Amino acid sequence: MSTSVFNRRWAALLLEALARHGVRHVCIAPGSRSTPLTLAAAAHRSFTCHTHFDERGLGHLALGLAKATREPVAVIVTSGTAAANLYPSLIEAGLTGERLVFLTADRPPELIDCGANQAIRQQGLYASHPTLSIDLPRPSPDIPARWLVSTLDSAMARLLHGALHINCPFAEPLYGGDEQQYAAWSAALGDWWQSSQPWLREEDAHHVWQQPDWPSWRQKTGVVLAGRISAEEGVQLAEWAAMLGWPLIGDVLSQTGQPLPCADLWLAQPQARQLLEKAQLVVQFGSSLTGKRLLQWQERCQPEEYWLIDSLPGRLDPAHHRGRRIRASVGEWLDLHPAQNVTPWAADLALLAQEAFDSASEYLADRFGEAQLAHRLPELLPENGQLFLGNSLIVRLIDALAQLPAGYPVFSNRGASGIDGLISTAAGVQRATAKPTLAVVGDLSALYDLNALALLRHCSAPTVLIVVNNNGGQIFSLLPTPELERQRFYCMPQNVDFSHAAAMFQLHYACPENWAQLRQAVAQGWHHNGATLIELQVPPSDGAETLQHLVQHRAVN
Structure with missing residues (x-):
């Protein structure tokens, strides 16, 4: 014992x-x-x-x-x-x-x-x-x-x-034994037990320095890319880029308000790429960019220098640009590198972005489905809440078609970008903040983490989980997968609905058939103490085909 x-x-x-x-x-x-x-x-x-x-x-x-x-x-x-x-x-x-x-x-x-x-x-x-x-x-x-x-x-x-x-x-x-045994072993630490400090305190000597040539660089033409950063950093970065007069291309996880929305659409236009070629400096804040066209442009751009600022270690630049890899928090770096108020040098990008956004709005006005959900997602966000996004097709659609509010908290697992554990992660985000939470995942992601619906029974604030059921991994519809083998080996349709899963874990459930019903179901979810599972049953390839159509439409305009 x-x-x-x-x-x-x-x-x-x-x-x-x-x-x-x-x-x-x-x-x-x-x-x-x-x-x-x-x-x-x-x-x-x-x-x-x-x-x-x-x-x-x-x-x-x-x-x-x-x-x-x-x-x-x-x-x-x-x-x-x-x-x-x-x-x-x-x-x-x-x-x-x-x-x-x-x-x-x-x-x-x-x-x-x-x-x-x-x-x-x-x-x-x-x-x-x-x-x-x-x-x-x-x-x-x-x-x-x-x-x-x-x-x-x-x-x-x-x-x-x-x-x-x-x-x-x-x-x-x-198990068992006399709890008073070995008291002397613990008591050897003396009055440490009455304190709140570590026994051994090690200090990190890492410091962030101002780039000495920043005053000259900020007078040149620059482009700002925003990847995964915090909500506070997103707001600060958007203000900084606006003062500099540099275009900011914000990822769905940037929380910058995406001042140039629908980048995955307008980057398909030759005039946009030609204008961006004039950039002398590209500064990227945060990693994990989502949009395909943005990643393609990021790989091919050839500025005089490419800077990447992130608090994580490592290069974080798969294109291996010549420039500077600065390990620092975004907020700390921005404080050390103030902007200078300058007239925007690439104002035409704002027009292209607005045209792309308006075109998507017009095309999706009467097309209920996952693309419409992505475009109009801001209408569903809870006040003083937060958003969790799954992976695969849905996050790409939201990145390409939505304009999320600046500073609104957005979470995701965009490191390894797997579909495992997404509902569990969303449950952790909700428990940590006790905020109303909207989560959006695909059907295979939901099936892969179905056990986690048990975690949603213990939400501390209203939580709405939207499962986009397009019957399989339709991200592969965007890729040149072999057509004959696509369904069996890539998309793997399961032909399931989630009403029984919601019942099994005692969650509220809805399966809306149009936008008005979806808005009503989400609104009701914010009045429930607990979680609501909303299943969006959509045609399998509609979301991927809609994105391809909108990209092609921009490419020829």
């Missing part, structure tokens, strides 16, 4: 150390080997504990919490494939920067590679994807408490982005 008691003391110190570094949310899956960690988290007054029976969804729930809080979030799972199921969310966090702390319980070394139940090789399980990894030893009172706490402190101080994997072997027994 002494082993079980010391396991819990070890785990309690580990969780206390994480709390000192801003962890407030802990996501827990059921399991026996993780009992010391689970009980330590449950007993800690500073934590809000979330539970889910599906570890893959649990990891994405934590991802959503981390996105919205911008704080580290901890995840506790048992040993074996439970740990493996966290892999997709860990990969996504590594690409988009959310800080996750994965605590994977493990069998002790003597039970590995000998046929023991639920024992796999967990050291190095996630290969190069974690930002940091710690393989803890089997808990032992021979190891000083100060070693454990300083090990955690050092790792958390260096966790500026991505995931920290802490592998935690625990020997049996896991």
Whole structure:
């Protein structure tokens, strides 16, 4: 029984150390080997504990919490494939920067590679994807408490982005024992227990410097690209670009208000590309651009220099331009590089963008479907709420056809751009903020994360999930996939409806057949305490064909 008691003391110190570094949310899956960690988290007054029976969804729930809080979030799972199921969310966090702390319980070394139940090789399980990894030893009172706490402190101080994997072997027994045992081991940390600071404080010496030649660059012709940045940064960047007189091409995740909307349409026009060729400097803020035409232009543009500003490490420029890769937060960089009020040099782009937007409005006025949903999505947004967007076709349609409000919070998983865990991530975003939340995903994405509808039963504010059911992965209709094999091997239509799923998880449900019914269903959703699943049943290829039509129409005008 002494082993079980010391396991819990070890785990309690580990969780206390994480709390000192801003962890407030802990996501827990059921399991026996993780009992010391689970009980330590449950007993800690500073934590809000979330539970889910599906570890893959649990990891994405934590991802959503981390996105919205911008704080580290901890995840506790048992040993074996439970740990493996966290892999997709860990990969996504590594690409988009959310800080996750994965605590994977493990069998002790003597039970590995000998046929023991639920024992796999967990050291190095996630290969190069974690930002940091710690393989803890089997808990032992021979190891000083100060070693454990300083090990955690050092790792958390260096966790500026991505995931920290802490592998935690625990020997049996896991339950019972005299709780007063090994009190001296914990007490060796003295009055640290009464403080709120880490045992070891490491400081990051990273500083952002002003580019000394910025005063000369800001007098030239420039173009601003906005990828995935925060809502506050989006508003600040839009004002900065407007003062400079530089055109700003904003991604759907930029939250800039997209002052030149429908870029995926008007970039198809030769006159737009010819005008943009005059840019001497292109400055990109944030990564993960969505639009196909924007990505094509970004790859082919040849300014004198190309600057990319993002707080994440790495090049983040798949076109490998000559220029500067500046690691800094967008807001911090903008403060150091003030704009100079100049007359816009590419005013004709605003006319082209408005024409594209008006053309889309006219074409979609009486065409109910996913393209119309994308174009008119701002009409459905809840006041003081937030938006979560899925991947594949729907996010491309919204990027190409909508103009979202400046500063309105938009979340998505556009790092690895997978369809796994999207509903779980949206649930995490909602729980973190307690705001009304609109989420939009495709039918295959919803099927892939159907378990996560259980998480939506515990929303703290009205939540509306729109499932665009175009019967398969219609993103492949935009790609030159072989026509004969497209349905069977790419789109994979499932011929399902989601009314039974909503009933199974006790969610409100609607299946509107026109825009008026959709608006009414969404409006009713904002008056429900809980979640509403709205299924939009649309012709399979209509959205992809509509986008192709609008792009081609712009290309010849």
